[in-house]
Amino acid sequence: MAKKKDSDKASQNSDSNKQEKNETNDDDEPNFSDPEGYVDSITDEELLGDILKQKPKETDGVESVVVVDGVPQVGPERLEKLSSVISKIFRKVGPIVNEYYPKNENGLTKGYIFLEYSNPNDALEAVKLVNNHKLDKHHTFLVNLFTDFNKLELPLLHSSSSSFVLTRVSLTPFQTHWFTEISGSRVSTIQENGNSRYEAIPDEWEAPEPQPYKEQGNLHYHLLEPDAFDQYCLIIAKDSTVQIWLNSSPEPIKLEDRVRWSEAYVNWSPLGSYIATYHKKGLALWGGPTFQQIMRFTHIGVQFIDFSPLEKYLVTYSPQVDDPQGDQKKLIIWDVRTGLEKRDFSPGGLNIWPIFRWSHDDKYFARISTDMLSVYETPSFGLLDKKSIKITGIRDFSWSPTDNVLAYWVAEDKDVPARVTLLEIPSYTLKSPPPMWKNIPLDPPNIHRGTPLNKTKSSTALKLVLEIA
Template identity: 60%
Template structure:
């Protein structure tokens, strides 16, 4: 009976539900509209974010378009030539897929054009480089992105002054020049940049200033004046400066392997050798260091010798050699000087004067036309001196640091004969052509050497140069001197020396004769005032020698890049006394931080040298105090260690005394600590007991 009531109740409920649904479907239709005043709090981005990303933009299709104003207005007859000029300027930034030249009713161009690139990146690069590009004296390009016109159209009528931005200091980039004791800095790199350290060459021990792991991926490089430290990465080059070596600027250039600074540190040249295989990637880029922007890029064809560009001393000009041409560019336009290259058939090499806008180049022989060395004045392109040379195999150009002299080392043939209307040469001899740059009409001295030349080096400050010459079994080192109005003279000749490199002190007078490579790292320190050999020694397998900027210290290093073992560096005095030996795992390079030229006049420098004895006592006293301080610090350190040892020893003795009662209990009240080895009366009992037994079944 109860079961039946439950079934009847469920049937009644089902009927009621069915009736309600039928009433809804017939009388009141469902309403899915939002009520009046409803505000949807969910944005379209939250619901359809992935789909909205594919929504077309107004700028799609025009981001790759640029507008060039300032184009010459020409008629139909000159239209083809104009298009060639425009394509020559703008095609180097990428592929131009479309171009439009608006014209008047009579077919004359209106002075502006539209260019469309294959990629928006190409359009951006074209705007950066070609805006304000001077085509000629009457036409200068004004280049903008097509999408920028919307921005210009939305400029408000009323000008509002920009909000002042907080000043962010990058630190004192020249703080190291204010070091009170004039200590120099040097950077040490290990492995492929696995560790980079910056040290201060303080006395008696160097002081570590900075140490970072993976600071660079390959190597490091100082800028010419020492302001920046450059590090190399797969994505580009970064510059660091200031007391904490904070990042000053970064330059994006994928695959960069080489970088070169202009002498005044205004510009940076980066080179990616592998970019030559990728037409869309730039191989060579010149950057403005302070602005961090690209000034111009270049493409390269064929093998290149680094540095590709060579700079004038004042950053106004840079040049490179092409096929039978010399290309000289000017800054800040970065265009060819006078818009044309110098045609010099047979040009082989050139080099700028370190103090004047004069470059020296040499041209090889061509049939009956002799070889020639020429001094060219820039920017007027006037030949101020020529020297013809015969039977020339090769030339090397060496400028003296002060620009007073130029030496051209000439390799010459001794014999020649004619075979099948061709001239054949054999035998070699050598001579040096010395140009006196500061004298009237630039006279030239010649020095002939019959033996092979292994090395040549000018004295940085002075009028001497040194050469290493002779056969391998009998190598000699000769020093020559120059005086104004006098002939070149031999000052000294050292015979039977085991050396193949010359390293002059930056201050002159002192030189290191080094035998690198297979000569085992022999070193000789020579004073060229009286040609005294101050020390003859060696640093086994030395691969590098580096003088500090002051000429007081010299470093010899064994680099992992050249040697397979015993890596590290030694620091020496200019007299050849070892101050520090440092062995480092995978040591790669050590570079002294350069210093800018002195602000003292020549007269002030002479006065200081003249009165040097007056300052000697002051410097000696300071050195003595420094060494005394170092000795005092060493004594204090040893005293502190001794004090710590005595305190530890006293604590252990006190602990030993406190544990004596317990020891007596464990030893049956026999004080074994006080017994002599002969009087000890202690019975020794050996107790053996079974610990464990294991049975292992061997298969």
């Protein structure tokens, strides 16, 4: 029995030694190092994509800030009045939390300001409604979201729960602005610390390099046609082929034949310089002897267009836009030569096309809504005198083909006769009708606009209900 017990003890001692060795090996830290020469092909975005999406952005906290350029430069004695006028304009959009008027060493405002709204939606609405607002003859507001400046090069941004620091903002190509700190209700200017990534920008403005001239061809070549033959366009529905013909004699001559040149129809400009083709993403203008592409305008779903008489501007309208968020613009005015958007409008008003009607020299355009006439001026595209004219019962209007005179008519209302009025623009003064109008016999064949003649109850005589103002 004793020998058996000794063997058991030896076996137990052996098992115990093995267990201790295993425990010792388990305590050693495992080596997860990559072997020498190993290259990791997995990016942080693939490995931690969901976490990186939550990483704070440089623009967090400034979505409600707008930058307003074109502000008058005034001294301390006029600053309170200026602030009151500007606040009245911008508070129509929403409540303003903070406002900051940078000043130079002489105490004069620098011509640009910072406004902070209570939420980003108000800031976005301010850009839409107040941009290009004409304050007076010499000052027109240019309003941008502060977050839009990341298109130039977003400045360094330090953000916290109670304050944020804007590090040297570039508002225009001509000026660079210093750090601005907005903390609660306190607004102050701090010095540059030398760590801005704008160190490479020169302090003095340098003229941009001229771009090479892009030949557009002779857009008026058709006027040199020796026999003054017109051109016309045909669209073949079978394969959407667009053909342009010269209406020559004895047989027309085909000038151009392109398959699927337009996805809808085509329009000629009023002077014949351009032909417009419609596409899903917008509009294209073509011209010259070979009908080369001159300009493109991105406006998804565009269905209607209208040129100004001198072809300086183009109006595009997309009435059926599938845009639940309401960000898609429906009515836009463009500069034809540069392709730049000048201003967008809400269609509103009466359902007539064209929505805008232009003066003969492209200086003014106007629209009507219910009991309202609105006249705008170019190139600011702001409301003339910053107000619309209330005209109860206005039905239609038209511009003079040679002068900046606008004629509108008001329908008959009970015993008040219909009225035609001439209005001089931009003075808004009533213009006397030409002397020849007074000699026009007032009988039905001479009445082109207005309501029919009415019969009175007391007699069978006809009573005229048209008055020329």
